[in-house]
Amino acid sequence: xxxxxxxxxxxxxxxxxxxxxxxxxxxxxxxxxxxxxxxxxxxxxxxxxxxxxxxxxxxxxxxxxxxxxxxxxxxxxxxxxxxxxxxxxxxxxxxxxxxxxxxxxxxxxxxxxxxxxxxxxxxxxxxxxxxxxxxxxxxxxxxxxxxxxxxxxxxxxxxxxxxxxxxxxxxxxxxxxxxxxxxxxxxxxxxxxxxxxxxxxxxxxxxxxxxxxxxxxxxxxxxxxxxxxxxxxxxxxxxxxxxxxxx
Amino acid sequence: xxxxxxxxxxxxxxxxxxxxxxxxxxxxxxxxxxxxxxxxxxxxxxxxxxxxxxxxxxxxxxxxxxxxxxxxxxxxxxxxxxxxxxxxxxxxxxxxxxxxxxxxxxxxxxxxxxxxxxxxxxxxxxxxxxxxxxxxxxxxxxxxxxxxxxxxxxxxxxxxxxxxxxxxxxxxxxxxxxxxxxxxxxxxxxxxxxxxxxxxxxxxxxxxxxxxxxxxxxxxxxxxxxxxxxxxxxxxxxxxxxxxxxxxxxxxxxxxxxxxx
Numbered sequence: 001x002x003x004x005x006x007x008x009x010x011x012x013x014x015x016x017x018x019x020x021x022x023x024x025x026x027x028x029x030x031x032x033x034x035x036x037x038x039x040x041x042x043x044x045x046x047x048x049x050x051x052x053x054x055x056x057x058x059x060x061x062x063x064x065x066x067x068x069x070x071x072x073x074x075x076x077x078x079x080x081x082x083x084x085x086x087x088x089x090x091x092x093x094x095x096x097x098x099x100x101x102x103x104x105x106x107x108x109x110x111x112x113x114x115x116x117x118x119x120x121x122x123x124x125x126x127x128x129x130x131x132x133x134x135x136x137x138x139x140x141x142x143x144x145x146x147x148x149x150x151x152x153x154x155x156x157x158x159x160x161x162x163x164x165x166x167x168x169x170x171x172x173x174x175x176x177x178x179x180x181x182x183x184x185x186x187x188x189x190x191x192x193x194x195x196x197x198x199x200x201x202x203x204x205x206x207x208x209x210x211x212x213x214x215x216x217x218x219x220x221x222x223x224x225x226x227x228x229x230x231x232x233x234x235x236x237x238x239x240x241x242x243x244x245x246x247x
Numbered sequence: 248x249x250x251x252x253x254x255x256x257x258x259x260x261x262x263x264x265x266x267x268x269x270x271x272x273x274x275x276x277x278x279x280x281x282x283x284x285x286x287x288x289x290x291x292x293x294x295x296x297x298x299x300x301x302x303x304x305x306x307x308x309x310x311x312x313x314x315x316x317x318x319x320x321x322x323x324x325x326x327x328x329x330x331x332x333x334x335x336x337x338x339x340x341x342x343x344x345x346x347x348x349x350x351x352x353x354x355x356x357x358x359x360x361x362x363x364x365x366x367x368x369x370x371x372x373x374x375x376x377x378x379x380x381x382x383x384x385x386x387x388x389x390x391x392x393x394x395x396x397x398x399x400x401x402x403x404x405x406x407x408x409x410x411x412x413x414x415x416x417x418x419x420x421x422x423x424x425x426x427x428x429x430x431x432x433x434x435x436x437x438x439x440x441x442x443x444x445x446x447x448x449x450x451x452x453x454x455x456x457x458x459x460x461x462x463x464x465x466x467x468x469x470x471x472x473x474x475x476x477x478x479x480x481x482x483x484x485x486x487x488x489x490x491x492x493x494x495x496x497x498x499x500x501x502x503x504x505x506x507x508x
Binding site: 009016063065066067068083086088089091119129130131133134153155156158159160162179180181182183184185197199200201202203204205206209210218219223224226227228230231234235 | 255256257263264265266267347350351354355360361364365367368370374375376377378382383386389440441443444448449451452453454455463473474476
């Protein structure tokens with residue numbers, strides 16, 4: 001058992017510092033275990049949000065050595081033994097205390113997305129016919145655990161602070177889940193272009209890199225949505241075709 | 248929204264708590280794009296040593312000006328006074344320049360916006376992403392697909408032609424190089440994100456759409472290639488430059504093309 005140094009952010013949005021804690025590292029220990037050990041033995045007032053410890057609830061999101069990660073899925077032995085491990089809160093959201101951030105903005109964004117609207121039923125009994133291969137695409141997006149690591153790493157939010165203009169990758173995934181569903185008939189491209197600000201995404205793929213569920217956010221959600229927006233709003237040839245078709 | 252604690256904000260370019268070599272990827276991409284992009288630009292403007300029968304450099308196909316050798320001349324524009332490759336370079340530049348993968352690559356490597364994930368960038372500019380001119384023009388990517396596929400068709404024709412030597416059917420080292428090149432370019436072009444959308448990505452309900460089954464199969468095929476689009480983009484870029492270099496060396500007599508068959 002080796003002793004490891006954890007450099008943990010302590011404080012609030014206005015004032016804070018990085019404090020060193022020494023923790024006995026055991027085999028298979030994850031960063032969240034170390035934080036619990038600190039909380040139990042050295043700093044009972046350390047604020048950490050967590051729940052399942054299995055990488056499925058998305059509660060323990062933070063930044064370990066500067067990279068957004070789930071602390072319950074980040075092994076201590078992944079880092080060099082002779083260096084401290086820095087644990088800080090997500091940068092894209094306001095700190096409440098220590099490692100806990102206020103992520104309520106995300107829920108407001110989620111509420112604004114035009115909801116799922118099914119087409120008229122295919123059969124008199126009110127049911128539809130859909131095939132497994134058709135829902136395959138949308139299934140990938142349902143894996144999202146709402147850890148908001150993708151929101152945190154997205155430089156549009158993190159660095160440029162475009163929270164008012166851009167919905168962020170997590171909710172582009174949500175929109176893609178609706179948009180690619182075979183029953184959905186809602187038109188969201190105007191929302192995505194204007195309120196959702198999909199054009200702010202410059203597809204640098206950081207969201208995909210940090211997703212703990214390995215959702216191909218950029219390739220399978222954002223770019224297909226961008227293409228739908230192009231079809232609807234930017235493609236002059238298709239605009240002409242639609243205009244001719246109307247007359 | 249005010250973001251995180253002041254202490255943690257990445258204010259300056261390159262400021263980060265990351266301790267890995269985050270700068271290695273953007274630096275490699277910047278050097279790679281400069282090297283191969285620079286070579287391609289140089290080769291396009293040369294206008295000489297691009298044809299060594301039966302090999303035609305991929306940068307010069309289709310060869311449209313009157314200065315092209317008779318064996319590969321098409322249309323023969325006599326009003327064009329510059330390198331024939333310049334006539335078609337807009338297609339290649341447009342397709343690669345607006346490609347979703349290359350956008351990521353040069354936004355990170357050259358625009359440093361951001362240089363890497365969770366790394367500070369310069370904050371002096373008003374960030375607009377792809378919502379305003381000029382980057383809004385990136386939305387034109389789909390318009391480069393058709394001309395690119397037409398050029399790809401010519402490249403396949405050139406590859407088949409590379410099996411026909413003056414003494415009949417044969418295979419030279421150049422034939423194999425041209426074949427590998429066109430396969431890689433096809434893998435890159437047919438894995439395009441915009442093509443994926445046009446093939447079936449824009450369809451919600453395949454079983455309800457006209458030709459839905461065929462479009463689904465097509466979408467699956469493009470999606471398969473799309474999974475490694477970045478790899479196809481890099482390998483095809485490197486090999487297309489090496490193919491031009493090989494043809495150039497053979498055409499200028501620096502090396503002779505060994506016949507395998």
